Amino acid sequence: MRLSRAVLFLALAWGACPNVATAQIYIGRSVPHAGTVEVSGGGTFSGGYDLGSISADETRNTGTGSGPFVLFTATSRTKPALGLQGRLGVFVAQSASLEAGIQLARPILSSLLSGDAESAPDVTATETLTRLVVDGSLVLHLSGLSFAGGKGVPFVLGGGGYIRELHEKNEVIETGREYHAGAGLHLWFGQGKHRLGLRTDVGVSVRNGGADFSETKHTIPTAGISLAYLF
Amino acid sequence: MRRLIIVITLLSCTHQLRATVLLPAEFREIVAGSQIIVYGRVAEVRPEWSDDRSRIDTIVSVEVSSYLKGGPGGTVTFRVPGGQIGRYRNVMVGAPSFEAGEEAVLFLSASGPSVAHVFGLSQGVFRVHVDERTGRRLVIPPVLMAQGDEPQAVTRGDRSRRQLSLDAFAATVRAAMAQQPGAAR
Amino acid sequence: MRATEAPSNRVRATETHGRTRKKRFATIVLTVALAGAASVPASAYLKLGTRIGTRTVTLKWSQMPIRYYVTDRGTTGVTSTQLQQAVSRSFSSWEAVPSAITSSEFAGFTLANPSPGDGATVIGFQNRPELDRTLGATSFMVDTTTGAILEADIFFNSAFPWSVAAQGEANTFDLESIALHEIGHLHGLAHSALGETELRSGGRRVIAAEAVMFPIAYATGNISGRTLKADDIAGIGDIYPAASFTRDTGSISGKVTKGGKGVLGAHVVAFDMRTKTLVGGFSLSDDGSFVIAGLDPGPHIVRVEPLDDGDVESFFDLTLDIDINFRPQFYDKIVVVPRGGGTSGVELKVVAK
Numbered sequence: 227m228r229l230s231r232a233v234l235f236l237a238l239a240w241g242a243c244p245n246v247a248t249a250q251i252y253i254g255r256s257v258p259h260a261g262t263v264e265v266s267g268g269g270t271f272s273g274g275y276d277l278g279s280i281s282a283d284e285t286r287n288t289g290t291g292s293g294p295f296v297l298f299t300a301t302s303r304t305k306p307a308l309g310l311q312g313r314l315g316v317f318v319a320q321s322a323s324l325e326a327g328i329q330l331a332r333p334i335l336s337s338l339l340s341g342d343a344e345s346a347p348d349v350t351a352t353e354t355l356t357r358l359v360v361d362g363s364l365v366l367h368l369s370g371l372s373f374a375g376g377k378g379v380p381f382v383l384g385g386g387g388y389i390r391e392l393h394e395k396n397e398v399i400e401t402g403r404e405y406h407a408g409a410g411l412h413l414w415f416g417q418g419k420h421r422l423g424l425r426t427d428v429g430v431s432v433r434n435g436g437a438d439f440s441e442t443k444h445t446i447p448t449a450g451i452s453l454a455y456l457f
Numbered sequence: 458m459r460r461l462i463i464v465i466t467l468l469s470c471t472h473q474l475r476a477t478v479l480l481p482a483e484f485r486e487i488v489a490g491s492q493i494i495v496y497g498r499v500a501e502v503r504p505e506w507s508d509d510r511s512r513i514d515t516i517v518s519v520e521v522s523s524y525l526k527g528g529p530g531g532t533v534t535f536r537v538p539g540g541q542i543g544r545y546r547n548v549m550v551g552a553p554s555f556e557a558g559e560e561a562v563l564f565l566s567a568s569g570p571s572v573a574h575v576f577g578l579s580q581g582v583f584r585v586h587v588d589e590r591t592g593r594r595l596v597i598p599p600v601l602m603a604q605g606d607e608p609q610a611v612t613r614g615d616r617s618r619r620q621l622s623l624d625a626f627a628a629t630v631r632a633a634m635a636q637q638p639g640a641a642r
Numbered sequence: 643m644r645a646t647e648a649p650s651n652r653v654r655a656t657e658t659h660g661r662t663r664k665k666r667f668a669t670i671v672l673t674v675a676l677a678g679a680a681s682v683p684a685s686a687y688l689k690l691g692t693r694i695g696t697r698t699v700t701l702k703w704s705q706m707p708i709r710y711y712v713t714d715r716g717t718t719g720v721t722s723t724q725l726q727q728a729v730s731r732s733f734s735s736w737e738a739v740p741s742a743i744t745s746s747e748f749a750g751f752t753l754a755n756p757s758p759g760d761g762a763t764v765i766g767f768q769n770r771p772e773l774d775r776t777l778g779a780t781s782f783m784v785d786t787t788t789g790a791i792l793e794a795d796i797f798f799n800s801a802f803p804w805s806v807a808a809q810g811e812a813n814t815f816d817l818e819s820i821a822l823h824e825i826g827h828l829h830g831l832a833h834s835a836l837g838e839t840e841l842r843s844g845g846r847r848v849i850a851a852e853a854v855m856f857p858i859a860y861a862t863g864n865i866s867g868r869t870l871k872a873d874d875i876a877g878i879g880d881i882y883p884a885a886s887f888t889r890d891t892g893s894i895s896g897k898v899t900k901g902g903k904g905v906l907g908a909h910v911v912a913f914d915m916r917t918k919t920l921v922g923g924f925s926l927s928d929d930g931s932f933v934i935a936g937l938d939p940g941p942h943i944v945r946v947e948p949l950d951d952g953d954v955e956s957f958f959d960l961t962l963d964i965d966i967n968f969r970p971q972f973y974d975k976i977v978v979v980p981r982g983g984g985t986s987g988v989e990l991k992v993v994a995k
Contacts, residue, residue, distance in 0.1 A: 282913045282920055282943070284838065284850035285871075288864045290608075295838060295850030298972075300915065300943055337915070337943065339972045343838065344612040344947060346970035351943060353976035397980035398939050437941070439915055477779035477827075478820050478859050481839070481846040481952065490774070511757035512781070538773075541786065547758045549781045550690065550827050551857075553955065566774070577775040579955045586963070597964070601841055601952040608842040610849060613909075613947040614970040616995045 258367070258456065262317040266425050268452025270311040270329050272357075275433075277302035277335075278440030298342040302439055304355070307333035311450055321367045327387075329359040335437055353394045355437055359404060361387025367412075379412045383427070391436040402435020412454060425454040477551030482577055484602040488633040491564035491576045493527035495519060496585070496623070499559045500532065504540030513547035515540035516572065517555050519563065525630045527565075535565050535573040553579040560585035562596060562626065585623055594623040602633065690832045699789050701782060701830045702881055707745035708733075708828070713766020714751035717800040720767075720817060722751060724806045725798075729765050732821040735870055736829060741879035741887040741936070744829060756795040758783040763828075765821075767804075768797040775845075777802055777859055778820045780827035796824045803862075810865040819860065819867025826855050831877050833857045833956050835909045835949060836922045846952070852920050857956040872919035876936025892979035893935040896988030897925070898946055900968055904930030905992060907954070907964030912977070913943040924957065939981040944973035946990040968992035 258264075279301040283294035309331025315323040333355050340348040363385030372379045389402040408429020414421050428449045438444075482490065497519040504515045518534045538549035553575060555561075564581030567573035575581040583596050599618045603609060621629065690701045710733075712726040720728075726748065733746040749762075756764040758781050770776065777799055783792040798804065798820060805814035837851030839858060848858050851866075853873040860867050879887040898908040908925040910932045923934035949957060950966035958964050971992050977985055 280915060280918055283918070284836065284852040284920070285866050286850045287848045287866070288861045290840070290847075290849045297838075297920070298913075298943075298945070300913070302915075335941075335976065337976060339943060339945075342945075342970065342972075343610075344614050344970045346614070346945060346947070346972055349972040349974050351972060351974050351976045353941065353978060393941055393978040394976075395978060395980065395985075397983070398941070398978055477857070478777040478823055479857055479956070480775040480777060481858055482775060483841055483843070483845050486845060511755060511759060513758070538779075539781070544785055544787045545759075545792070546784045546786050547781060548784065549779055551776070551779055551956070566772075571772075574772050578773055578779075580775065582955065597966070598952045598954045599950055599966070601846060603841040603843060606843060608840045611839045611841055611846065611951045613949070613951050614968070614995065615950070616969070618950055619967065619995065 257320055258317045258323075259320055260318055262323075262456060264315040264317070264323065264325070264454055264456045265313065266315075266452040266454035267312045268310070268425070268450060270309045270331065270448065270450040272307055272309065272329075272331060272333070272431065272448050273446035274304050274306040274333070275444040275446050276440070277304060277438055278442070280439050281341075296341065296343065298339055298346070300337045300339055300351075300439075302335065302337040304437070305334045305336060307331040307357070309357070311452065313452065315365060321369055323365045323367065324362070325365055325383075326362050327360070329357075329361075331357045333357055355394075356392040356396060357436070358390040358392075359387050360390075361385055361404065361406065363406070374413075377414050379414070380409065381412065381427075382409045383407070383429070389433060389436045393437065400435065400437045402433060402438070404431050404433040406431040406448065408448065410450075414456070420457045421455070423454045423456065425452045426450065477549075477578065479551070479578065479580070482580055484600050484629075485633045485636065487564050487576050487581055488526075488630060489637055490566060491526060491581060492567050493529065493533060493565040493573060494525040494562070494630060495521050495527070495533050495565070496523050496525065496562045496627070497521040497533065497560070499555045499557050499561070502555050502557055504542050506542070512538065512549075513540040513542055513545070514538055515555070519561075522560075523627075525562075525627055526634060533563075533565070533573070535563070535575060537575060538578075551578055553582045560594070562623075562630075583626065595620040596623055596626040600626065600629055602629070690827065690830045695786075700881075701784075701791060703744075703791065703829070706743070707747040708763065709747045709749045710763040710765055711749050711752040711754070713756060713764060713768075714753055715767060717767045717798075717804055719811075719814060720804045720806055722766075725766065725817065726751070728806050728818040729821050729825070732818055732825045735822055735868070736825060736878055739870065739875050739878050741875065741884050741891065742882045743884045744878065744882050756797040757781075758793060758795055761793055763793050763795060765796040765824075766798070767800040769800045770797065771801050773799060774801075777815060778824050780824050794828050796821075796828060798824075805863075810863040812863045814862055815859060816863070816865045816867060819854075819865060822854050822868060822870070826874065826878070829878060830881050831855055831874070834873050834877070834922055835924075835957060836871075836873050836911065836920055839951060853922070872914070872917070873921045876921045876934075879936045887936065889982050890939075891936050892939055892981060893933055893937060893984035894942065894944060894977050894979060894988055895931070895933040895984055895986045896990065897930040898932060898990045898992060899930050900965065900992045900994065904928050905965045905968065906930065906962060907949060907958055907966070908932070908968070908990075908992070909947050909949055910934060910990065911945045911947070912937055912979075913945065914938055914940060915943060915976070916940045933984075935984075937979045939979050941976045941978050944977050944988055944990065946971055946973075946992060967994050969995055 281299045282297040311329040313327040315325030317323040336352045363383045365383040368380045384407040386405045391400045410427025414423035500520045501518040538552040562583040564576040565573040691698045716722045756766045803814040804817045805811035834853035834855040836853040837856035838849040898905040911922045925932040947970035948966040
């Protein structure tokens with residue numbers, strides 16, 4: 227008898243769960259609205275990019291050739307880097323939020339020294355940068371595309387930020403700007419007004435300045451994964 | 458007298474006066490432009506006022522070990538700009554300086570009865586050092602001699618360019634002399 | 643006898659144009675270099691020095707302006723007035739360096755030759771055929787008991803053809819370029835090794851140079867030597883630093899070693915990756931220590947090479963045991979120079995040829 231009651235209970239519960247899962251996760255005032263706050267923190271990835279080639283030139287004497295005399299060439303690159311990020315977002319409407327973020331990474335700047343006029347062996351010289359990005363974004367939450375009973379909510383975002391790169395020993399600072407766009411997904415674990423979830427995003431960042439010898443814009447891939455908390 | 462300003466720094470961050478603007482000669486020009494080429498040891502260094510008493514020069518006397526060109530005698534004497542008389546020292550930046558006991562191969566020019574001088578201010582001075590490890594006498598600086606008529610870049614660190622032993626240096630001088638027009642064969 | 647008479651007595655005899663100015667000898671005090679660990683960055687490259695007793699003394703004018711006379715005698719193609727104007731422009735070029743404090747004063751024309759012993763700093767043409775292949779040279783007269791500079795003189799060898807043409811003149815040497823170099827010596831700068839040469843029939847000539855203080859002249863007709871480069875600017879700032887030199891520049895220091903032992907006489911070059919300029923220095927002690935100062939803040943590439951291209955005597959007294967038996971090499975780290983400070987511990991390990 228007790229066993230049959232347990233089975234009945236489980237069957238009823240099982241029957242109820244799909245109903246609960248298919249119901250909108252945002253119920254009543256639990257739907258994010260203006261004033262809802264989301265905080266998140268986790269890891270980030272930024273792609274590497276070429277910094278171009280520069281040459282150590284000497285002023286040529288008349289009659290020995292044209293153009294400067296190249297003592298050697300330095301071809302530089304910032305390598306891909308993992309880092310940390312934190313974000314604070316405030317919903318301005320049910321489907322839109324404004325967020326500010328901060329990212330910290332330590333990419334390696336490498337420079338291939340080659341083409342030496344006196345045949346010094348090629349060498350790759352490196353240093354480790356400390357990169358700080360402070361940015362702001364507009365996030366559009368695509369509730370209409372949500373799935374898994376509203377647990378999965380994709381979003382798109384776009385914005386811009388300030389880059390601050392410190393050379394080794396944090397003695398010399400280079401600044402720049404970046405603009406980014408991307409898309410991501412919230413996977414909420416719970417329901418209700420306060421909920422924990424996972425946030426992932428991928429995008430591109432167009433950067434200008436920072437520790438850069440090429441004076442050009444760079445477009446790099448970015449990605450992030452964070453724990454998010456909505457309240 | 459003003460207070461001395463004492464700067465603590467590396468002792469050797471200042472250095473002997475070595476500076477002027479030169480038109481450097483290729484080695485065979487040094488050989489051809491010298492009437493005397495001699496290897497020897499500096500015996501005496503004697504400063505004196507120039508003939509017109511406008512500067513201090515130094516008369517250097519060398520005990521000859523061997524002549525490669527010319528052969529005025531067992532001692533050869535030449536004049537270099539600069540020197541010290543009493544408390545006053547006159548230094549011409551770029552002129553070579555000598556100390557008694559030094560060994561060198563010297564390329565000297567002389568015209569008429571005047572005292573000889575070093576070719577190209579300092580270009581005719583090749584110092585002879587004794588290598589501590591091998592005991593061989595080595596000559597510095599390395600010889601720069603063009604190969605052929607086309608310009609050749611002088612690259613630092615060239616493995617083929619090393620300090621020559623005294624014997625090899627002398628052979629190089631003789632070879633350069635043999636290439637001179639009218640050289641005896 | 644000139645050796646015993648006070649040098650100031652000779653000055654009045656050299657005045658021209660009827661002026662009899664009493665020359666007041668400024669007491670020139672030298673900066674004395676002492677042995678021991680460096681507590682401030684040393685020179686960007688060589689400074690001129692002379693041995694007084696057991697000490698090596700830096701030659702430096704401690705009182706400005708530097709008063710100089712110009713010999714009232716021209717040469718073919720250059721009048722004395724043109725000479726004076728070229729010299730004045732050259733002094734101005736050095737004085738325009740913002741990180742250095744120097745000044746000069748043209749005291750007048752003189753009939754005297756640019757020769758030591760008259761107590762006056764004189765710049766002029768002089769026929770020195772015995773100094774074949776020497777375009778110009780700077781001389782100092784030093785009082786060895788006090789270390790004082792009594793005078794400095796510059797001669798331009800009138801055995802060579804000269805020009806002051808604005809764009810240079812074929813088959814003549816540019817006077818202003820050579821004057822700029824020699825006046826660098828007059829201020830106390832030694833040579834820079836930032837340059838490349840080639841051998842050809844007729845001698846060795848410059849392929850390229852990146853310092854006015856490179857010891858070999860550009861070809862006739864070339865006026866590239868009229869412009870100071872980063873290496874020159876670092877050097878003059880090191881000797882006569884303005885507040886901005888100490889505040890806004892930095893240094894790199896370290897050692898050049900071979901097989902664990904120090905290398906004396908290596909040429910070390912710092913390449914600024916942001917400004918793309920070169921500044922050189924030398925390892926000047928037996929343990930291979932070097933310091934390159936006057937560098938702009940930021941990332942630098944460091945490179946070392948031997949002075950085995952025949953110019954060693956332009957830089958060093960060859961009684962020293964200069965090591966030229968190694969290959970050029972880069973340092974495998976990007977060296978970041980801080981503003982107003984230094985980066986130390988750069989060790990360049992070279993290998994024998």
